[in-house]
Amino acid sequence: MARVCFKLLANLMKNIYKTFPPSPCQQVIPYLYPMKLSLAGKIAVVSGGSQGLGLASAKELALLGASCILLARNETSLEAAVASLDVSQGQQHNYYVVDFTKPENVQATIQAITDAQIVNILVNNSGGPSGGPILAAEGGAFMKAFEMHVVCNQILAQAVVPGMKASGYGRIIQIISTSVKAPIKNLGVSNTIRAAVANWAKSLANELAPSGITVNNVLPGAMTTDRLKSLFKATADSRGVPVETISQEWKSEIPMQRFGDPAEFGAAVAFLASPAAAYITGINLPVDGGRIPSL
Helix, strand or coil: CHHHHHHHHHHHHHHHHHHCCCCCCCCCCHHHCCCCCCCCCCEEEEECCCCHHHHHHHHHHHHCCCEEEEEECCHHHHHHHHHCCCCCCCCCCEEEECCCCCHHHHHHHHHHHHHHCCCCEEEECCCCCCCECHHHCCHHHHHHHHHHHHHHHHHHHHHHHHHHHHHCCCEEEEECCHHHCCCCCCEHHHHHHHHHHHHHHHHHHHHHHHHCCEEEEEEECCECCHHHHHHHHHHHHHHCCCHHHHHHHHHHCCCCCCCECHHHHHHHHHHHHCHHHCCCCCCEEEECCCCCCCC
16 A cells, blocks of 8 residues: 555656756655666677677667677677677667787777767777786786787777767776776786776776766676686686685685676676766776675
8 A cells, every 4th residue: 555655646746847847956856767777779889799798788788778789709609699689679789800909900890880870888898818826927918918908998999989979978888807906816917907907997087077978897706707617717727626616715705605697797887888877987896796805
């Protein structure tokens, strides 16, 4: 009965506000106005979109109505990924084969995309560097990772920002790692480069904020992806223990006592891409089940 009364009151108040709309400076009861999450008519470019967290993000963006352009190296995987995206709102999805170890390839690809349409949402995501102690890493490993993650992000952002400004809507989201807040053992190169990406993004966020374009980072914890499996295997091989041992060790460090579902991560990305997140910029959002020990 209370729920029925509340709905009647809410409908009554909505009708009152339609008849006598409040001025922008007046406070409005939040629950009378649902969050604006729709991305209908928006175009999103998702790098690393053929699998894992990139694909999970694209799926959630599509469910909110966005048309997605996926970037990755494997065309077969890209075709399957595009076919898995929602089209119930008339979305038109596409893909481009691109190699993020070749910045000139990335440059040519994003130029072709922006010549054809305005990109409203950019999700930067590339495969992480190989694991291992930082002292054991060759200098070239740092250079290669910096090029893939920082330089390619810069190329993509420079290409899409003019269109975002012209359209009055822009969201740039990086998929990074919780190592931005607390370095992860045995991931020396990754820890270093992820921090560089986070600082690049914060600098960009400050520069673009006056234009209403937001720039945020989402930090995945241990998610059930091929990347996590490969890390488990590499660590297990180096220690000479079963993969399950490593898996249980990681799980024991997570307060929620489980690994994350990629869809849970994708939902966070989609929210930051939505109109509802217009006043959120320059942040690092962990999606990790509480694993990070810091605030």
